[in-house]
Amino acid sequence: MSRIAFIGLGMMGQPMAHLLHAAGHPLVVKDAHLEAEAQFAASHAGAVVATDNAAYAGCDVVITMLPNSDVVDAVVADLAPHLRAGACVVEMSSADPIRTRALAASLRGTGIALIDAPVSGGVKKAVNGTLAIMVGGDPEDFARQRPVLEVMGKAISYVGPVGAGHALKALNNYVSAAALIATAEAIHVGAAFGIDAATIVDVINASTGKNNTTENKAHQFMLNQAFNSGFSLALQAKDVGIAAGLGRSLQVPMDLAQKVYAMTADANAALGPRADHTELYRFVGKP
Numbered sequence: 001m002s003r004i005a006f007i008g009l010g011m012m013g014q015p016m017a018h019l020l021h022a023a024g025h026p027l028v029v030k031d032a033h034l035e036a037e038a039q040f041a042a043s044h045a046g047a048v049v050a051t052d053n054a055a056y057a058g059c060d061v062v063i064t065m066l067p068n069s070d071v072v073d074a075v076v077a078d079l080a081p082h083l084r085a086g087a088c089v090v091e092m093s094s095a096d097p098i099r100t101r102a103l104a105a106s107l108r109g110t111g112i113a114l115i116d117a118p119v120s121g122g123v124k125k126a127v128n129g130t131l132a133i134m135v136g137g138d139p140e141d142f143a144r145q146r147p148v149l150e151v152m153g154k155a156i157s158y159v160g161p162v163g164a165g166h167a168l169k170a171l172n173n174y175v176s177a178a179a180l181i182a183t184a185e186a187i188h189v190g191a192a193f194g195i196d197a198a199t200i201v202d203v204i205n206a207s208t209g210k211n212n213t214t215e216n217k218a219h220q221f222m223l224n225q226a227f228n229s230g231f232s233l234a235l236q237a238k239d240v241g242i243a244a245g246l247g248r249s250l251q252v253p254m255d256l257a258q259k260v261y262a263m264t265a266d267a268n269a270a271l272g273p274r275a276d277h278t279e280l281y282r283f284v285g286k287p
Contacts, residue, residue: 001025002148005056007075008065008093009036011230012119015127016065016092016152021047023151028055053082061148063090068238069099076103085111090145092117094170094239097136097163098249104137104162113141116162117149118169123230130154134172136164167246173239178260179211180277181284183218188285197223221278229278236277237264 001024006017009031021027021044030050031037037049050056056079066072072095080089089107091100091114104114115137125131131153135142142158149156159168183204190200201218204210213222221229240261247254267283268275 002060003058004028004148005030005050005059005062005079006065007031007050007062009033009040010065011123012126013065014040015123016063016119016131018044019129019151020063020148025148025151028059053079056082057084059083059087061088061090061145063092063148066093066095067235068093069096073099073103076107080107080110080112083110083112086113088113088115088141088145090115090117090148091166092119092133094118094173094235094242095166096242097165097167097170097246100136100166101163113138114162115141115145116165117145118165119153120169120172121153126152133157134159134165134168136160136166136168137162166242170239170242170246173236174243174257174260176212177236177240177264177277177280178256180213180217180280181260181263183209183211183213184222184281184284187218187223187281217278221276222281225282227276227279227282229276231277232273233264233268233271233275233277233279234273236280237261237268240264 003026004020005028007030009017009029017027017029027047028050029037029040029047041047041049056062064072064075066075072091072093076089089112100116107114115135117133117135119131119133121131129152132155133149133153135158159165187197187200191197201214204214217229221227244254244257244261247257267280271279271283
């Protein structure tokens with residue numbers, strides 16, 4: 001079994017680390033919130049809290065599940081001098097693919113590998129170990145870490161060189177956000193015309209407009225105003241911004257992406273940092 005350092009015990013990271021522990025992997029854990037790491041260690045026999053960077057010296061794998069590239073770069077730069085040659089960083093956050101490539105290049109010279117392996121599926125799939133995981137990096141590094149990834153996910157796809165996983169994750173979340181906004185607009189307009197909102201969703205699900213929002217979010221989180229899917233609007237806005245920025249850096253026009261990013265960013269500013277991404281429903285359609 002690989003000795004794994006798991007950094008980031010948030011809503012997604014905690015259940016993912018739990019599955020690795022249940023599979024028998026020795027764990028070193030770290031989180032910005034001391035209570036999160038203390039609670040995890042208390043409920044997972046043998047798990048060790050990293051009190052300093054020396055704790056990472058014996059780790060074969062370092063998994064990072066962090067908010068953004070700024071945090072990832074800072075954390076990895078801090079601990080990298082303490083990792084042994086041959087260790088692998090598995091970066092599972094939603095990060096900037098251009099910066100991921102730069103980070104991988106900086107580690108390569110020290111004998112440390114990096115693969116990016118962001119996830120899709122939300123908290124429910126993190127809990128039951130059925131996440132979709134899209135992996136970028138050297139194929140041999142991916143092959144070595146696949147058994148670890150298979151503990152946390154079921155749809156594991158190798159998508160290309162380092163950074164490709166982060167690129168595809170951002171593009172996927174852009175497409176998802178665009179569909180959510182289109183669905184919300186359609187519901188609001190249909191309801192204003194006198195059609196029952198639930199009927200609108202049901203008919204779209206039986207028609208060509210069916211999408212992940214109509215199937216898995218509209219009834220479950222939007223129409224009932226629960227707004228508790230577990231994925232924040234702030235993270236959605238960040239991911240759409242990464243996708244739009246990637247298009248600009250590659251000189252590929254993404255006019256719709258720019259509009260979707262503006263709408264998600266405006267909604268995030270209006271609704272606050274704790275808003276769930278399904279709360280776009282109550283933002284879209286307002287005068």
